[in-house]
Amino acid sequence: MLSLTNKIKSIKGPTSILIKSNVYNRLNNNKNIFNLNSFQNNNKSKICLFNENNGLKQQKLNYCKKNKSNEDNVESLSAELFKFENKSNQRKDWPINNEVLIYPTTLFCFKGATGNLNLMNVYISKLIPNSGGKSFIGVFYAKNQPINQPFNGLGEKSVGALAQITYNGRNYEFETTKRIRIKELHPVQNPNDPQVATIEPFDCDPEEYNDPRVKETVEKINQLVLKIQELYPDIYKGRQVIDFKTQIQTNEDPELYFTSIINYYGLNDPDEFQEILETRSIIKRLEKLYDLIVKEEKSFKKQQEISEESGETASAAQKRIFLLEQLKKTKQLLGHEADEKERAIEKYNSKLASLVHIPEANKKVIQEEISKFSTIDPLSAEYSLSKNYLEWLLNLPWGVFTPEFFDLKYSKDVLDSDHYGLNDIKQRILEFISIGHLKGSVQGKIICFIGPPGTGKTSIAKSIAKCLKKEFYRFSVGGLVDESEIKGHRRTYIGAMPGKIIQAMKLTQTSNPVILIDEIDKIGKRTLGDPSSALLEVLDPEQNSSFVDHYLDTTYDFSKVLFICTANSEKNIPMALFDRMEIIHLTGYVEEEQFQIVKNFIIPKTLIECGIKPDQLTISDEVIKQLVKFYSREVGIRELEKLVEKIMRKTALGIVNGTAEKVELTTENVEEFLGIPSYTSDRYYETTPVGVVNGLAYNTRGGSTLYIESTAEKLVSSLSGPPKEPSLKTTGKLGEVMSESSTIAYTFAKNFLYTLDPKNTFFHTHSIHLHSPQGDQAKEGPSAGVTMATSLLSLALNEPVLNDLGMTGELTITGKVITIGGVKEKTIAAKRSGLKSIIIPTNNQTSFEELPDYIKNGIDVKYAKEYKDVFEIAFPNKKYLLENLKN
Numbered sequence: 001m002l003s004l005t006n007k008i009k010s011i012k013g014p015t016s017i018l019i020k021s022n023v024y025n026r027l028n029n030n031k032n033i034f035n036l037n038s039f040q041n042n043n044k045s046k047i048c049l050f051n052e053n054n055g056l057k058q059q060k061l062n063y064c065k066k067n068k069s070n071e072d073n074v075e076s077l078s079a080e081l082f083k084f085e086n087k088s089n090q091r092k093d094w095p096i097n098n099e100v101l102i103y104p105t106t107l108f109c110f111k112g113a114t115g116n117l118n119l120m121n122v123y124i125s126k127l128i129p130n131s132g133g134k135s136f137i138g139v140f141y142a143k144n145q146p147i148n149q150p151f152n153g154l155g156e157k158s159v160g161a162l163a164q165i166t167y168n169g170r171n172y173e174f175e176t177t178k179r180i181r182i183k184e185l186h187p188v189q190n191p192n193d194p195q196v197a198t199i200e201p202f203d204c205d206p207e208e209y210n211d212p213r214v215k216e217t218v219e220k221i222n223q224l225v226l227k228i229q230e231l232y233p234d235i236y237k238g239r240q241v242i243d244f245k246t247q248i249q250t251n252e253d254p255e256l257y258f259t260s261i262i263n264y265y266g267l268n269d270p271d272e273f274q275e276i277l278e279t280r281s282i283i284k285r286l287e288k289l290y291d292l293i294v295k296e297e298k299s300f301k302k303q304q305e306i307s308e309e310s311g312e313t314a315s316a317a318q319k320r321i322f323l324l325e326q327l328k329k330t331k332q333l334l335g336h337e338a339d340e341k342e343r344a345i346e347k348y349n350s351k352l353a354s355l356v357h358i359p360e361a362n363k364k365v366i367q368e369e370i371s372k373f374s375t376i377d378p379l380s381a382e383y384s385l386s387k388n389y390l391e392w393l394l395n396l397p398w399g400v401f402t403p404e405f406f407d408l409k410y411s412k413d414v415l416d417s418d419h420y421g422l423n424d425i426k427q428r429i430l431e432f433i434s435i436g437h438l439k440g441s442v443q444g445k446i447i448c449f450i451g452p453p454g455t456g457k458t459s460i461a462k463s464i465a466k467c468l469k470k471e472f473y474r475f476s477v478g479g480l481v482d483e484s485e486i487k488g489h490r491r492t493y494i495g496a497m498p499g500k501i502i503q504a505m506k507l508t509q510t511s512n513p514v515i516l517i518d519e520i521d522k523i524g525k526r527t528l529g530d531p532s533s534a535l536l537e538v539l540d541p542e543q544n545s546s547f548v549d550h551y552l553d554t555t556y557d558f559s560k561v562l563f564i565c566t567a568n569s570e571k572n573i574p575m576a577l578f579d580r581m582e583i584i585h586l587t588g589y590v591e592e593e594q595f596q597i598v599k600n601f602i603i604p605k606t607l608i609e610c611g612i613k614p615d616q617l618t619i620s621d622e623v624i625k626q627l628v629k630f631y632s633r634e635v636g637i638r639e640l641e642k643l644v645e646k647i648m649r650k651t652a653l654g655i656v657n658g659t660a661e662k663v664e665l666t667t668e669n670v671e672e673f674l675g676i677p678s679y680t681s682d683r684y685y686e687t688t689p690v691g692v693v694n695g696l697a698y699n700t701r702g703g704s705t706l707y708i709e710s711t712a713e714k715l716v717s718s719l720s721g722p723p724k725e726p727s728l729k730t731t732g733k734l735g736e737v738m739s740e741s742s743t744i745a746y747t748f749a750k751n752f753l754y755t756l757d758p759k760n761t762f763f764h765t766h767s768i769h770l771h772s773p774q775g776d777q778a779k780e781g782p783s784a785g786v787t788m789a790t791s792l793l794s795l796a797l798n799e800p801v802l803n804d805l806g807m808t809g810e811l812t813i814t815g816k817v818i819t820i821g822g823v824k825e826k827t828i829a830a831k832r833s834g835l836k837s838i839i840i841p842t843n844n845q846t847s848f849e850e851l852p853d854y855i856k857n858g859i860d861v862k863y864a865k866e867y868k869d870v871f872e873i874a875f876p877n878k879k880y881l882l883e884n885l886k887n
């Protein structure tokens with residue numbers, strides 16, 4: 001390269017050099033082609049480099065080739081070329097052979113426009129110079145054409161501008177010098193090549209410049225510009241004020257006048273500019289420019305109004321409007337035309353027409369909104385609000401219902417294949433479906449499943465939807481404090497949405513799905529906008545046929561929806577809701593049931609979910625029993641499900657990283673998967689010592705055994721200070737009712753002991769401490785009364801209670817044993833803890849007898865009406881003392 005440079009420098013006189021295209025390209029890539037000053041010879045005349053490949057007519061090429069065009073004979077060749085060039089009559093401001101590379105752009109270019117160009121290499125290597133060494137391109141407005149891509153042909157606009165290209169050492173700069181029109185487009189060999197066109201000047205009739213109307217129109221434009229400057233001074237802040245009058249006088253070229261006005265205003269409407277460019281008559285073009293400025297004035301006016309309204313500065317308002325305008329233009333350029341709104345309206349109308357079952361009143365609301373929408377400016381904030389609203393309205397399944405389906409056999413099969421046991425629940429569901437069958441619909445019913453976690457409430461609800469072949473949607477209201485989650489937000493809120501039920505309609509695309517509302521007992525409370533009253537509106541068959549969601553602001557019929565709710569406890573369900581529901585209790589599972597569910601439902605289901613083939617993992621029955629007994633302490637299946645998932649995860653890891661092709665889980669290796677068991681036993685004592693009694697408790701998590709332990713401290717008389725009084729201290733996070741039960745038990749035990757054995761002064765000589773372990777867990781309820789009294793009496797008599805005995809029952813102060821709740825849960829808990837017999841109140845006999853055999857089996861139940869019945873069973877060795885009661 002250096003040698004070539006030196007050779008060129010040594011050439012005397014103005015020179016043209018023909019060089020091979022590979023050399024030409026090398027120079028070009030080094031950005032030297034425009035830096036011709038470095039190649040200037042002593043006479044300071046420019047040297048022109050020709051690319052062999054283009055820009056020269058065949059004749060010229062032949063001429064050059066004859067003279068061996070290569071680096072070595074640059075000197076002789078250049079001299080020849082110079083002669084040749086001198087002979088030709090090429091204009092210096094016009095490309096050789098009237099040919100230019102077409103540069104398609106979304107910019108507009110009037111005469112005098114200048115700027116930088118980001119020219120691609122493919123352009124640089126093919127630029128066509130004129131005889132003076134300058135290069136030109138033809139800048140054409142191509143609406144849908146990305147910059148720097150080959151021109152698609154004449155399809156777009158054939159009038160453009162001739163731009164002279166210069167390289168300033170950093171960038172390529174252009175300056176548009178003339179209007180041109182494409183005469184002929186040359187075919188391109190390679191689709192990536194820039195296109196070449198033969199062009200011709202596109203000038204107005206020179207005579208027209210003398211027409212007085214030119215001056216008049218220019219004057220008119222000047223007046224308007226001055227008026228705008230005066231009226232909206234803020235908009236011109238920081239800008240240099242142009243004296244257009246002087247400019248037109250000095251330039252005396254209306255073409256340049258366009259450019260300065262357009263630049264000054266930052267006007268940016270390529271479509272309109274193209275129109276001006278294509279208008280040959282100067283007068284007409286000036287008039288078009290005038291119209292453009294009038295339009296601009298309106299926009300200034302608007303932005304001033306906005307800025308006055310919002311307190312925004314005029315320049316900020318202007319910037320915003322400018323940006324919005326740009327956005328609009330960009331959208332247009334990208335093909336998202338301004339008629340987007342028209343298309344949207346068309347779409348909405350046809351969607352509305354397709355909603356054949358929509359009630360008339362709702363239809364009217366939508367029609368009104370569509371006509372309101374058609375009047376809104378697409379750039380206003382209201383536009384998108386209205387659009388969103390319409391999209392919601394039009395995408396709801398108005399009057400669309402899934403056909404009713406009732407088939408008892410099918411339903412039974414579904415329920416049985418999805419769930420183990422739960423026969424009473426399944427029976428209730430089949431009854432419910434039968435009623436639906438007779439009535440023709442299940443509408444107006446609200447089922448509520450109440451039970452401890454993981455007992456299958458949700459999955460049963462899903463099965464009901466399956467039985468009825470209906471869509472299913474679930475949401476939780478646990479902790480919900482905002483009624484708008486149910487009733488929707490008012491549309492004036494930013495990000496407003498309809499409530500959950502309307503969302504369910506949209507998602508399921510039917511107006512009669514099965515909707516599960518989870519954790520209804522945990523719904524929040526508020527004085528204003530209470531979510532539970534909103535829920536009542538949704539659920540109440542009296543009201544829900546014309547539910548008004550705040551967002552939709554029109555009625556929607558929920559009366560055909562089957563609502564199912566779940567709760568862990570019935571206590572906290574708002575009364576008004578509770579009254580309207582059909583309650584179904586799920587009490588939890590005994591170990592045998594948990595074993596069957598894990599083996600036959602959870603493991604097969606989780607295998608599929610984890611993509612593990614059944615022969616890749618075997619879990620022995622013994623392991624499942626261990627899971628149930630030692631790794632979980634629940635009446636549901638939730639913890640067990642998590643344990644099974646943990647096993648599956650570890651198995652999957654082993655299979656994937658190649659450490660195990662297949663896993664066999666046995667009691668020997670279960671700890672490798674799950675760690676050491678969390679619960680070795682529910683029982684703290686194999687044989688209960690004096691003062692310790694096994695109670696049976698029940699809460700929202702199901703039943704459990706609950707120890708009551710008592711110890712005594714002898715009161716020693718001391719000489720100093722007053723004598724210590726016997727007392728009862730209780731610990732173990734006992735709630736108010738349970739504390740009262742302990743006081744009742746203490747009073748009762750003292751009296752009872754006195755009747756049995758008046759000589760026993762234990763309670764007068766001891767202070768007692770009664771405790772219920774698992775002190776971090778709050779305990780409440782009256783049903784530990786008999787257990788506490790028994791614990792105290794055991795202490796007083798120094799006699800342990802019968803081994804493997806559990807008991808429950810509320811105790812009155814006179815010794816009556818009264819009804820308790822949760823017989824089933826407590827029996828299940830007793831069995832889990834390995835108790836052999838239980839004492840329950842006589843009044844609960846029926847509830848116990850109604851329990852299924854698999855729960856009752858293995859438990860010896862005893863009934864107690866009065867405390868003496870408990871005493872007789874708990875202290876067989878002290879039974880004789882009861883004789884004293886009779887006396």
Ligand SMILES: Nc1ncnc2c1ncn2[C@@H]1O[C@H](COP(=O)(O)OP(=O)(O)OP(=O)(O)O)[C@@H](O)[C@H]1O
Nearest residue numbers: 418419420452453454455456457458459597601637
């Ligand atoms: N009788 C059963 N037969 C088969 N699988 C069951 C049975 N009961 C529960 N399951 C399974 O136990 C898991 C937990 O059940 P589900 O989610 O329905 O509990 P839930 O009562 O809704 O709990 P929560 O109150 O926490 O929402 C599910 O995978 C469910 O399929």
